[in-house]
Amino acid sequence: MPPDRPVVLGVDGLQALLDALTERGYRVVGPTVRDQAIVYDDVRAQDDLPVGWTDEQDGGRYRLVRRDDDARFGYAVGPHSWKRFLHPPVEPLWRTEGIGDALRVVPAPPPDERFAFIGVRACELHAMAIQDRVFMGGEHVDPGYRARREGAFIVAVNCGQAGGTCFCVSMDAGPKAEAGFDLALTEMVVDGERAYLAEAGSEVGRDVLAGLPQRAATDGDVAEADAVVARTAASMGREMRADDLHDLLTANLEHPRWDAVAERCLACTNCTMVCPTCFCTSVEDATDLATGDASRSRRWDSCFTMDFSYIHGGSVRASTRSRYRQWMTHKLATWHDQFGSSGCVGCGRCITWCPVAIDITEEVRAIRASGPE
Ligand code: SF4
Ligand code: SF4
Secondary structure: OOOOOOEEEOHHHHHHHHHHHHHOOOEEEEEEEEOOEEEEEEOOOHHHOOOOEEEEEEOOEEEEEEOOOOOOOOOOOOOOOOHHHHOOOEEEEEEEEEEOOEEEEEEOOOOOOOEEEEEEOHHHHHHHHHHHHHHHOOOOOOHHHHHHHHOOEEEEEEOOOOOOOOOOOOOOOOOOOOOOOOEEEEEEEEOOEEEEEEEEOOHHHHHHHHOOOOEEOOHHHHHHHHHHHHHHHOOOOOOOOOOOHHHHHHOOOOOOHHHHHHHHOOOOOHHHHHOOOOOOEEEEEEEOOOOOOEEEEEEEOOOOOOHHHEEOOEEOOOOHHHHHHHHHHHHHHHHHHHHOOOOOOOOOHHHHOOOOOOOHHHHHHHHHHHOOO
16 A cells, blocks of 8 residues: 555544544554553543553563653553453353253354554554464464454554663564554644644555544654654663574573573563463363353463473473573574564563563673673
């Protein structure tokens, strides 16, 4: 699709966008403030968004603080990622029904919700593309993921500020949304008013955009939007050299740093739960004692648990050292062998939400500092 000239929406245009998506039958989900964090939930009105809030983030630290303006998207990323909608934490697979002495297996119905995601960051678009390869890129396609993914409408927002743990620039995954969206917005202030430079990335995005109150963007608007992204790119909270990680980590599987990090790591699984690309699951069976009917569901699991690598006779990865090493080397090194890209987009969530502030960029630096050439 040839690029259109961008347009500028006001706050009324933002509200019209939410209304238009609702009228088209989407379940509109976006950032909102709950439990002292910015989380993804249903939004109906533009003031459901985190108006005037931002987040302060560092290793093991997350705080919401007030901004001195009315930005709707003036924060980085929170504990949620879009995988909780596309690849939900618990997904029913099938159940049985008893009919007399016979048993019938009833597959879970296909997903019937179409999501519109508001405020998707560049790193999150990259994370979705990574999960697309995991769930849809091979011989065995996940039907639930595909139905939710292909039905989704994506409104990206270029980041107006970097979080304290962000390093998307190092991973070539942000802060500007380049592809994979239906609409992309850049939040700005023009003549003292909140304004959103809007670009369509798909035919359906163009169609939605055409129905919104807008004005044509001037060269000054486009220059200001570029400046917003450039300022963000220049203020990353973290950085990590990423071009040699495959060889660096696979050459250092016995590095003493794995012992040092294992002394701190609680194997709590937080890092894998918040990571937008981690996808591991287990299956659980349950039986209703009253009816005798059974069901099977899939739930998020983590390579940090002892049980995850359990086979008869014991766990393959019995130590925290081996589990942390598995996670980090998979994420940064062997993911390339398996899926053709890094498994990390530099969103920083695993650093922020680690209760003991283990920092993947710091672990890489430590191994690089004393590993083989
Ligand atoms: S690295 Fe941190 S978040 Fe991850 S399992 Fe260990 S203690 Fe938990
Ligand atoms: S490994 Fe950490 S920084 Fe990388 S994508 Fe996952 S949560 Fe984000």
